[in-house]
Amino acid sequence: MNGFLYGIALQWKLDLRSKTMLITCYAVPLLFFAVMGGIFTSVMPESRYTLIQSMTVFSVTMGALIGLPPSLAEIYRSDVKNAYQANGVPLSFGLFLTNISAFVHLLIMSFILYVIAPVVFDAKIPVHPGTYFAGVTILIAVSLSIASVIGLAAKSAANTSMISILLFLPSTMLSGIMFPNNMLPKAFVMAGKLFPATWGYAFLTESTFIWNNLWPLLVIFVIAALLCAFLMKRIETRQ
Amino acid sequence: MTDALQVKGLRKSYGKKEVLKGVDLCIRKGDIFALLGVNGAGKTTMLECIEGLRRYDSGSIAISGRMGIQLQSASLPAYIKGIEAVRLFAKWNKATVNTSMLVSLGVNDLSGKQYREMSTGQKRRLHLALALISDPDIVFLDEPTAGLDVEGRISLHEYIRTLKAQGKTILLASHDMAEVESLCDSIAILKDGQIAFEGTVNELTEAVGKHYNICIKTSQGTETFEADNIGDSLISILKGYQEKSVDIHDIQVDRGSLEQHFVKIARGSRE
Numbered sequence: 001m002n003g004f005l006y007g008i009a010l011q012w013k014l015d016l017r018s019k020t021m022l023i024t025c026y027a028v029p030l031l032f033f034a035v036m037g038g039i040f041t042s043v044m045p046e047s048r049y050t051l052i053q054s055m056t057v058f059s060v061t062m063g064a065l066i067g068l069p070p071s072l073a074e075i076y077r078s079d080v081k082n083a084y085q086a087n088g089v090p091l092s093f094g095l096f097l098t099n100i101s102a103f104v105h106l107l108i109m110s111f112i113l114y115v116i117a118p119v120v121f122d123a124k125i126p127v128h129p130g131t132y133f134a135g136v137t138i139l140i141a142v143s144l145s146i147a148s149v150i151g152l153a154a155k156s157a158a159n160t161s162m163i164s165i166l167l168f169l170p171s172t173m174l175s176g177i178m179f180p181n182n183m184l185p186k187a188f189v190m191a192g193k194l195f196p197a198t199w200g201y202a203f204l205t206e207s208t209f210i211w212n213n214l215w216p217l218l219v220i221f222v223i224a225a226l227l228c229a230f231l232m233k234r235i236e237t238r239q
Numbered sequence: 240m241t242d243a244l245q246v247k248g249l250r251k252s253y254g255k256k257e258v259l260k261g262v263d264l265c266i267r268k269g270d271i272f273a274l275l276g277v278n279g280a281g282k283t284t285m286l287e288c289i290e291g292l293r294r295y296d297s298g299s300i301a302i303s304g305r306m307g308i309q310l311q312s313a314s315l316p317a318y319i320k321g322i323e324a325v326r327l328f329a330k331w332n333k334a335t336v337n338t339s340m341l342v343s344l345g346v347n348d349l350s351g352k353q354y355r356e357m358s359t360g361q362k363r364r365l366h367l368a369l370a371l372i373s374d375p376d377i378v379f380l381d382e383p384t385a386g387l388d389v390e391g392r393i394s395l396h397e398y399i400r401t402l403k404a405q406g407k408t409i410l411l412a413s414h415d416m417a418e419v420e421s422l423c424d425s426i427a428i429l430k431d432g433q434i435a436f437e438g439t440v441n442e443l444t445e446a447v448g449k450h451y452n453i454c455i456k457t458s459q460g461t462e463t464f465e466a467d468n469i470g471d472s473l474i475s476i477l478k479g480y481q482e483k484s485v486d487i488h489d490i491q492v493d494r495g496s497l498e499q500h501f502v503k504i505a506r507g508s509r510e
Contacts, residue, residue: 003331010323017318017353079314085292086308087328087369237294 004093011097015071015105024067025105026112029059033113034120041121051123053204054177056110056136061175061197063106064143065150065168069160071098072151076235091236095152095228099144106140127207135214139200142217145224146196152231171197196220242303243268243377243408244289249298251284258284260432261298266377266425268303271399271409273419276429277505282412283311283381285429289410290379304376304408309367311381311412314354321349321357321365325372332373343398344368345391359386367395377408384418396422416498428504436504443500450499455480456489 015021033055040047040054047054075081075094084091110133117123126132146167154160172178174192181189181198192198196217203213246264250257258281266272276282287293289300290308315324325346329336341347346368349361357365363386370378383399384392399422402409413419419426420440428436428443436443453464453473457480466472469492480487 003327003333006327006330010319010327013323014316014318074316079310079312080316082292082310083313083315083366083369086290086310086313087332088373089328089331093331 007097008100011101015101021067025063025109037121049124050205052117055113057177057197057201059109060106060140060143061171064147065164068102068147069151070157073154073157073160077156110136135203142196142221145221149224149227171195175201245301247299251295270424271422273411273423273426280429281432307370307375307378309370309380313366317355319354328369329372334373360391379410381412420497452493454491458486
């Protein structure tokens with residue numbers, strides 16, 4: 001096994017040990033699913049048609065925005081990066097490892113919701129599982145790219161929590177998973193369009209592939225990736 | 240290139256403040272070399288420039304062979320175990336884990352221990368093991384014994400001597416003068432961004448003048464004297480005791496510690 005593959009496997013283990021990922025990727029989303037799933041399906045029985053999608057968008061948004069930034073800050077805002085540099089490991093290594101590990105965790109959680117929601121709340125399975133999981137994959141990647149920007153830009157691990165919450169709350173509240181978008185004031189609807197959760201939810205709830213719900217996600221991803229490249233360059237260049 | 244490291248005209252500024260003002264330095268292969276200087280003299284900047292961790296404005300740095308770096312301020316993820324860190328860096332550097340090196344440094348005992356559970360000394364030993372993992376030709380050690388207990392310090396000194404015996408070159412930054420005196424073949428003192436002295440410990444003693452400390456134990460107590468001319472001074476002191484009919488029990492003469500000489504050069508004053 002080469003250094004990169006060993007690093008991925010190791011990061012996976014570290015995420016499990018740190019418990020942050022366990023809590024943000026599994027424990028809280030499952031709790032949210034158990035409580036809100038029950039409420040949604042009782043109050044609005046038709047919500048079972050979009051329950052898998054809404055719970056998945058919540059889990060991905062939470063796991064990415066709350067779970068990933070502290071891991072990145074631990075590497076790049078501490079002396080860990082010195083150890084990497086001193087031992088000939090490229091600094092971008094930490095960014096890749098944490099993203100890949102978080103990606104796998106979030107994909108597993110999405111699959112868990114996909115399997116248990118129909119059993120527990122009689123949720124309706126998406127018509128095209130292939131398109132659905134392609135959408136989930138894209139949503140995870142885009143959410144992680146934004147989380148990476150937070151992790152690389154924050155001054156400390158503690159600082160990431162504040163920024164993450166500031167993005168996480170409007171992401172979930174304005175994306176349509178909590179309230180139907182047509183019930184929100186127009187300004188909130190427009191604000192919600194800035195977040196990947198809105199476009200991800202729209203993409204996942206459609207029974208067909210809708211390009212208009214996909215390209216905004218790709219634009220957000222490209223912008224976030226460019227910001228990550230800029231921030232990484234700034235971290236690498238010690239004056 | 241017969242030298243392990245050659246630095247020529249190294250300059251580095253932070254804004255308008257020039258920290259390194261054209262530093263020249265040469266380290267022979269197989270030497271243990273200490274870079275000394277008071278806080279703010281530019282040691283860390285110089286080391287980081289040499290190690291490739293910091294950009295410099297001008298000058299040249301030539302290093303012969305592979306580098307192993309133990310930084311003073313390095314850390315690892317809180318939940319990583321000792322053996323995992325060793326394996327990660329070994330795999331990344333395509334190196335084979337040297338078990339005897341791990342045993343010598345006591346890192347094998349830390350295999351199952353997470354980084355957050357390690358003491359300062361244990362972390363320091365682990366970082367040294369990581370620095371040595373690729374079997375480097377030149378090893379940079381920044382305050383290697385800081386935070387170690389006496390036993391750990393002694394065993395690390397022994398290991399540094401073992402590295403030297405293996406033909407490795409060691410560049411050491413330390414504030415512990417006793418450590419430098421007992422380990423190092425040569426030293427350089429950095430002062431205000433320039434090399435104020437470069438040579439052996441004995442050469443430093445010569446450079447600061449033949450300054451002696453004389454300690455005499457008598458029936459009336461212990462007295463210490465400082466002298467530049469040992470012969471005349473000692474005769475004069477002993478005559479004084481003879482005239483007062485004082486019994487002399489012991490006489491000790493030393494040429495001052497490295498610390499005293501260092502302070503003299505680094506601060507430009509006599510202490």
